[in-house]
Amino acid sequence: MKISILGTGYVGAVTGACFVEIGNDVVFVDIDPAKLDMIRTGRSPIFEPGLDELLKKNLDRISATTDTGEAIRETDATFICVGTPSNLDGSIDLQYIEAASQTIGGELREKEGWHTVVMKSTVVSGTTTGIVRRRLEEASGKEAFRDFGLASNPEFLKEGSALTDVFSPDRIVIGAEDPRSRKVLETLYATFDCPKLVTAIPVAEMIKYVSNAFLATKISFANEIGNLCKTMGLDTAEVFAGVGLDARINPAFFRSGIGFGGSCFPKDVRALIAQALAAGVPPKILTSVVAVNEDQPLRLVTLLKKHLPDLKGKRIGLLGLAFKPDTDDIRESRAIPITEELLKEGASVIAYDPLAMESFGRLFPGISYAASAEDLVQVVDAVLLTTEWKEFETLDYTGKLVIDGRRVPKAAVGSIYEGVCW
Numbered sequence: 001m002k003i004s005i006l007g008t009g010y011v012g013a014v015t016g017a018c019f020v021e022i023g024n025d026v027v028f029v030d031i032d033p034a035k036l037d038m039i040r041t042g043r044s045p046i047f048e049p050g051l052d053e054l055l056k057k058n059l060d061r062i063s064a065t066t067d068t069g070e071a072i073r074e075t076d077a078t079f080i081c082v083g084t085p086s087n088l089d090g091s092i093d094l095q096y097i098e099a100a101s102q103t104i105g106g107e108l109r110e111k112e113g114w115h116t117v118v119m120k121s122t123v124v125s126g127t128t129t130g131i132v133r134r135r136l137e138e139a140s141g142k143e144a145f146r147d148f149g150l151a152s153n154p155e156f157l158k159e160g161s162a163l164t165d166v167f168s169p170d171r172i173v174i175g176a177e178d179p180r181s182r183k184v185l186e187t188l189y190a191t192f193d194c195p196k197l198v199t200a201i202p203v204a205e206m207i208k209y210v211s212n213a214f215l216a217t218k219i220s221f222a223n224e225i226g227n228l229c230k231t232m233g234l235d236t237a238e239v240f241a242g243v244g245l246d247a248r249i250n251p252a253f254f255r256s257g258i259g260f261g262g263s264c265f266p267k268d269v270r271a272l273i274a275q276a277l278a279a280g281v282p283p284k285i286l287t288s289v290v291a292v293n294e295d296q297p298l299r300l301v302t303l304l305k306k307h308l309p310d311l312k313g314k315r316i317g318l319l320g321l322a323f324k325p326d327t328d329d330i331r332e333s334r335a336i337p338i339t340e341e342l343l344k345e346g347a348s349v350i351a352y353d354p355l356a357m358e359s360f361g362r363l364f365p366g367i368s369y370a371a372s373a374e375d376l377v378q379v380v381d382a383v384l385l386t387t388e389w390k391e392f393e394t395l396d397y398t399g400k401l402v403i404d405g406r407r408v409p410k411a412a413v414g415s416i417y418e419g420v421c422w
Ligand code: UDX
Pocket: 155, 156, 157, 158, 159, 160, 212, 215, 219, 252, 253, 254, 255, 256, 257, 258, 259, 260, 261, 262, 263, 264, 265, 323, 324
């Protein structure tokens, strides 16, 4: 199959690389020529382990262009993979989705033969059959499902393990309402050995949001219970190890700590809350999920102040700036509110991260950055563990005050140690 990927950010780059690996021709489209130059030379525009190798290996079936028309003319299907940022009230900002739909619609006007437009970006339920369909139809003068295909195919990729997730998914969700679009997606995923669920388009969109909201709920629940366990002298991890053995519950995503960050969970939960509010059904659980997640990183600073009541002028080291290990992504990283709080308290912040110092430096140019984790531990009055990078597991923390937000067992050896939920 010949496929256009519109948007070469995280989702587009990984999805395109997957499609090309399973034998399709892929045209990457983006407004940023620099990203396309990278793709043409087999370098991924985003950091994801294994992605460069995958692109390099398949370069003969990859092309890259800023010209959406050219891409649509030459391909059978277009996957919309553009960003979906948040508005100030937490609702989803659809400006890039609308612009993409408009452009694709304009190109479909002249296109002969069937072309399927697939929504890969995470959008609130009703977006694809609502505003996207309207923009496509207005711009093309054609009718969805009759003259061109429209479908939803959400992704469930975790940064850092996106390639494993994309090649060995738990399930593939196909939102399709016309037989031709359904066939396109079923053919594309024919070789995947996993449950494939075909639903109405708004159901597919909702599955994605509810999956993320449920996982976020598990984390906030683990954190709330974790805070209680801590006051009772219990280790939350032990409690959840037992809880997770119930097959109805499952042990995943119960790691308590300083909460969830990243480009999906915080944004998606807020967007779902905004949608529920707009629909007149104010959500109580989801609102609490966000509230717990906002308090949780600040608990690390509260625990620090138990040992160092006055942080003014104290050198506080942050180990880990990325929102999780194996990525350079700092979006909604819990290190951000922690740094803000420490600065408010007058502390002198020194940070280290193997990959994310450059982007954190743009956000916090006024704090210091250490050359290595070892250097940081040596010069600070206290260490805060904020991301569980592997290299932090072998450091020597002897004699240091350590407040651990991510459960790094070695950090408790020979140190004055506080775990956030244990
Ligand atoms: C998530 C979803 O897992 C993925 O399916 C979706 O497509 C996009 O959002 P991602 O944001 O890449 O993926 O990372 P994930 O590994 O899910 O972690 C998200 C955040 O939750 C991280 O900050 C992580 O530290 C935190 N987390 C995760 C916990 O605090 N506890 C856990 O038990 C699991």
